[in-house]
Amino acid sequence: GESVGLHLPTLSVQEGDNSIINCAYSNSASDYFIWYKQESGKGPQFIIDIRSNMDKRQGQRVTVLLNKTVKHLSLQIAATQPGDSAVYFCAVTGGGNKLTFGTGTQLKVEL
Amino acid sequence: SQTIHQWPATLVQPVGSPLSLECTVEGTSNPNLYWYRQAAGRGLQLLFYSVGIGQISSEVPQNLSASRPQDRQFILSSKKLLLSDSGFYLCAWSSERFQPQHFGDGTRLSIL
Numbered sequence: 001g002e003s004v005g006l007h008l009p010t011l012s013v014q015e016g017d018n019s020i021i022n023c024a025y026s027n028s029a030s031d032y033f034i035w036y037k038q039e040s041g042k043g044p045q046f047i048i049d050i051r052s053n054m055d056k057r058q059g060q061r062v063t064v065l066l067n068k069t070v071k072h073l074s075l076q077i078a079a080t081q082p083g084d085s086a087v088y089f090c091a092v093t094g095g096g097n098k099l100t101f102g103t104g105t106q107l108k109v110e111l
Numbered sequence: 112s113q114t115i116h117q118w119p120a121t122l123v124q125p126v127g128s129p130l131s132l133e134c135t136v137e138g139t140s141n142p143n144l145y146w147y148r149q150a151a152g153r154g155l156q157l158l159f160y161s162v163g164i165g166q167i168s169s170e171v172p173q174n175l176s177a178s179r180p181q182d183r184q185f186i187l188s189s190k191k192l193l194l195s196d197s198g199f200y201l202c203a204w205s206s207e208r209f210q211p212q213h214f215g216d217g218t219r220l221s222i223l
Contacts, residue, residue, distance in 0.1 A: 004154075103153060103154045
């Protein structure tokens with residue numbers, strides 16, 4: 001089955017710097033990828049997604065990069081703000097509507 | 112716009128007691144519905160999903176069950192709770208393929 005892992009459980013960045021959160025997946029047939037943000041005591045909030053026919057997608061202050069060759073996904077947050085502090089999850093689907101989630105990276109923004 | 116509601120937000124139950132968590136979705140028809148459990152500091156584990164009324168798929172063998180009595184209602188139940196059932200339970204919905212799942216704010220379940 002699919003396995004998804006994040007490279008770092010905790011990432012600390014200075015306010016205003018760019019953040020990069022990484023994720024690796026195992027199934028080369030995976031075709032849809034999502035990043036979620038989860039604040040304490042709340043459900044995951046959709047940030048951005050990308051399909052396997054793309055390698056980059058941009059949103060407001062966020063960019064997702066997909067490297068299918070090495071099965072790697074990253075989330076870049078520009079000009080990180082204190083409100084960006086949360087746990088970030090990547091989620092991957094390889095057919096159907098079921099998602100496999102990574103274990104999450106805690107992003108801490110230092111003032 | 113679509114919204115998803117879960118209740119209660121917090122629940123404390125004794126071991127061996129029954130459980131019923133409810134999730135409803137508004138603003139969409141025939142959604143795919145999901146129940147997840149999240150242990151502290153961990154990712155989300157899919158428990159059940161449903162593509163239509165009365166259609167339930169179980170992902171993990173356990174003493175929990177799910178039902179979908181109406182198109183936009185998804186219920187998670189147990190006849191007898193175990194200590195290991197403690198956790199954060201999340202309901203989610205999605206529409207078609209290549210659309211993200213959207214989550215409710217969860218129920219924090221503590222078993223004593």
